[in-house]
Every structure is written in C-alpha cells, then in structure tokens.
Amino acid sequence: MPVLVLLLAAAGADAAVNPRAIELFEREPALMQWALRAHDRDGDGRLSQAEAQAAADAFRSIADGDGDGRVTPYEYARGVEFVIARYAVGGER
Numbered sequence: 500m501p502v503l504v505l506l507l508a509a510a511g512a513d514a515a516v517n518p519r520a521i522e523l524f525e526r527e528p529a530l531m532q533w534a535l536r537a538h539d540r541d542g543d544g545r546l547s548q549a550e551a552q553a554a555a556d557a558f559r560s561i562a563d564g565d566g567d568g569r570v571t572p573y574e575y576a577r578g579v580e581f582v583i584a585r586y587a588v589g590g591e592r
C-alpha cells in the first residue's frame with residue numbers, strides 16, 4: 500500500500516508525467532474498470548501513458564479528501580470504495 504501512495508504522490512502538482520501511473524490501475528481491477536470507462540479516450544480498451552496519467556490525476560482528486568495533495572493509505576482505500584460505489588465497478592469485494 501505505501502507504494503501506491505508513492506505512485507500517486509509522484510504524479511505531483513507540477514503535472515510531470517509519471518510513467519508508473521498505470522501501475523495504480525494494474526494493482527486494482529476496480530480502478531482499472533473505472534479508468535477505462537472514464538479515461539480511455541480513444542476507446543481501444545487500454546490505458547495509454549497519457550490516459551493513465553489523466554486517470555491517476557482524477558483518482559487523486561477523488562481520493563485526496565483533505566486536499567493536501569497526497570493520498571494516504573486511508574484516503575486510497577476510501578477513494579477505491581467511493582469509485583466502486585459511485586461507478587458500480589469491481590464487483591464483489
């Protein structure tokens with residue numbers, strides 16, 4: 500779980516491309532479903548690096564409940580729960 504926080508933190512406020520953004524979604528199938536539904540702009544069923552970055556930024560804004568720019572493990576878990584509930588992805592957990 501700390502790795503996920505680092506992945507999100509590394510995306511940073513300077514909007515630098517984080518080549519590992521895709522790992523956030525590869526680790527959590529429910530997030531991958533959401534990301535593909537919301538951010539697969541060209542509809543090819545895969546997340547390009549740019550699409551993954553956009554989805555990671557969107558997820559961070561969802562999950563960062565206190566708005567400090569960092570996603571704690573607690574915020575991450577709550578963010579995943581929110582995405583699953585709001586977007587009906589992920590199935591049973």
Ligand SMILES: [Ca+2]
Nearest residue numbers: 539543545547
């Ligand atoms: Ca795509």
Ligand SMILES: [Ca+2]
Nearest residue numbers: 563565567569
């Ligand atoms: Ca936070």
